[in-house]
Amino acid sequence: MERILPYVHVFLFSLFFICFPQILQLQASLEYTRPPPRSIKITPHLGSDSDPQQVHVSVVGRDHARVSWITDSKKAPSIVDYGKISGKYEASATGEHELYHYFFYSSGKIHHVKIGPLKPSTTYYYRCGGTGQEFSFKTPPTTFPIEFAIVGDLGQTEWTASTLAHIGEAGYDVLLLPGDLSYADTQQPLWDSFGRLVQPYASRRPWMVTQGNHEVETLPIFVHKAFKAYNARWRMPFEESGSSSNLYYSFNVAGVHIIMLGSYTDFDVASDQYKWLQADLAMVDRGRTPWLVVLLHAPWYNTNTAHEGEGESMRKAMEGLLYQARVDVVFAGHVHAYERFTRVYNNDTNQCGPVYVTIGDGGNREGLALTFKDPSSNLSLFREASFGHGRLRVFNQTHALWSWHRNNDTESIVADQVWLESLSVSSVCMDPSTSANDEL
Ligand SMILES: *[C@@H]1O[C@H](CO)[C@@H](O)[C@H](O)[C@H]1NC(C)=O
Numbered sequence: 001m002e003r004i005l006p007y008v009h010v011f012l013f014s015l016f017f018i019c020f021p022q023i024l025q026l027q028a029s030l031e032y033t034r035p036p037p038r039s040i041k042i043t044p045h046l047g048s049d050s051d052p053q054q055v056h057v058s059v060v061g062r063d064h065a066r067v068s069w070i071t072d073s074k075k076a077p078s079i080v081d082y083g084k085i086s087g088k089y090e091a092s093a094t095g096e097h098e099l100y101h102y103f104f105y106s107s108g109k110i111h112h113v114k115i116g117p118l119k120p121s122t123t124y125y126y127r128c129g130g131t132g133q134e135f136s137f138k139t140p141p142t143t144f145p146i147e148f149a150i151v152g153d154l155g156q157t158e159w160t161a162s163t164l165a166h167i168g169e170a171g172y173d174v175l176l177l178p179g180d181l182s183y184a185d186t187q188q189p190l191w192d193s194f195g196r197l198v199q200p201y202a203s204r205r206p207w208m209v210t211q212g213n214h215e216v217e218t219l220p221i222f223v224h225k226a227f228k229a230y231n232a233r234w235r236m237p238f239e240e241s242g243s244s245s246n247l248y249y250s251f252n253v254a255g256v257h258i259i260m261l262g263s264y265t266d267f268d269v270a271s272d273q274y275k276w277l278q279a280d281l282a283m284v285d286r287g288r289t290p291w292l293v294v295l296l297h298a299p300w301y302n303t304n305t306a307h308e309g310e311g312e313s314m315r316k317a318m319e320g321l322l323y324q325a326r327v328d329v330v331f332a333g334h335v336h337a338y339e340r341f342t343r344v345y346n347n348d349t350n351q352c353g354p355v356y357v358t359i360g361d362g363g364n365r366e367g368l369a370l371t372f373k374d375p376s377s378n379l380s381l382f383r384e385a386s387f388g389h390g391r392l393r394v395f396n397q398t399h400a401l402w403s404w405h406r407n408n409d410t411e412s413i414v415a416d417q418v419w420l421e422s423l424s425v426s427s428v429c430m431d432p433s434t435s436a437n438d439e440l
């Protein structure tokens with residue numbers, strides 16, 4: 001792995017000169033010049049076999065977190081020592097581990113340890129496996145305000161590194177990822193490289209993810225079981241929300257109920273996912289969680305020519321449930337661009353429908369989805385094919401500020417921004433007599 005690095009640098013050095021004319025052009029015109037895709041960034045492991053790598057944290061229940069990491073050594077223990085003062089670990093928790101095989105590849109030891117109870121908005125220092133490097137992470141708040149960083153189709157290129165740097169520069173509480181993480185695409189060592197690339201961010205804040213098509217990774221004859229690497233490496237708190245699958249789950253953070261759906265597992269009326277979603281929505285208490293947010297991979301509304309119609313069967317199956325529940329906003333990925341819609345239901349504007357946002361612009365190796373349909377739809381309010389990330393800052397039970405931050409090389413520029421008002425305070429949409437008249 002290490003031997004690849006000098007070549008990557010040489011390549012990037014040349015790429016800078018290839019890009020240079022465009023940088024000049026960019027300053028000359030007001031029109032933003034779209035950058036080309038960038039090369040894959042391999043992140044090597046520089047420690048020993050027993051040193052933790054690919055450390056990431058996720059939210060579990062009201063006041064717990066799960067720390068996940070990998071060791072090449074199968075002897076390293078699944079223990080996390082943690083505390084509120086650096087170097088002083090007042091608590092310790094033991095968890096479990098798993099391994100998986102994929103064709104000729106055998107994973108390292110994948111550790112998952114649940115820690116807590118933890119105090120909100122508090123920095124915890126922790127150590128994995130009883131030794132080595134100290135990490136720290138901040139727990140999310142239990143009250144507003146709360147800020148989410150949202151980005152899909154991340155991959156592991158130099159553009160990904162740029163997106164991650166922008167995400168890290170400004171504070172956030174929880175990262176939400178609507179699918180397509182590593183773009184390993186069956187090359188399992190790329191999952192390890194991805195884990196190392198995101199560790200500086202995912203070990204500091206909870207990262208909550210759902211799957212995309214690049215997580216499926218079945219291979220004819222050899223690998224029948226889907227989501228082998230994803231499920232082993234990115235375990236999410238599905239049991240806690242009554243789900244029987246890591247592919248769909250929900251959780252509460254501050255006053256926000258977040259539902260992660262699976263675009264690549266069954267979603268029809270008879271499916272387990274559908275029944276789970278119905279039950280989960282029925283339990284939402286908008287008094288406790290005024291905001292209701294959904295993430296899924298293949299967008300239900302999209303005016304890009306890429307992946308046209310791919311979310312349509314899921315939309316037909318589940319849109320009614322989300323509409324009746326007065327979901328505030330639906331984030332999708334898959335299309336490598338940014339697009340924001342108005343409030344929509346049944347392919348038309350609807351003041352009680354969710355705002356739909358496509359945020360599949362993390363920076364993966366496939367590049368941007370450059371072609372939007374012309375003419376556009378009047379449902380689509382902003383669309384642009386550039387890499388970047390989004391932020392949802394929820395100020396209180398009524399107001400949230402959504403912003404889209406375009407990557408402009410070393411800078412991050414707010415290119416789209418809009419205030420959202422929660423449907424939970426809309427007298428029209430929350431009126432039971434209105435709901436009874438909803439055409440479904
Ligand atoms: C991108 O950054 C350059 C350099 O700071 C600036 O001149 C340009 O206006 C920016 N472009 C956009 C579209 O934000």
Ligand SMILES: *[C@@H]1O[C@H](CO)[C@@H](O)[C@H](O)[C@H]1NC(C)=O
Pocket residue numbers: 312347377
């Ligand atoms: C949604 O409406 C637009 C225009 O009104 C139409 O072109 C498009 O085919 C519709 N999509 C679906 C899925 O019905």
Ligand SMILES: *[C@@H]1O[C@H](CO)[C@@H](O)[C@H](O)[C@H]1NC(C)=O
Pocket residue numbers: 349378379
């Ligand atoms: C959008 O266009 C459709 C027809 O394509 C029309 O029915 C609808 O009223 C329009 N909505 C707005 C907000 O203009």
Ligand SMILES: *[C@@H]1O[C@H](CO)[C@@H](O)[C@H](O)[C@H]1NC(C)=O
Pocket residue numbers: 395396397398399
């Ligand atoms: C919620 O936050 C918005 C934006 O800061 C503010 O305008 C509004 O007054 C706040 N509402 C309440 C009920 O605090």
Ligand SMILES: [Fe+2]
Pocket residue numbers: 153180212213214297333334335
């Ligand atoms: Fe995708």
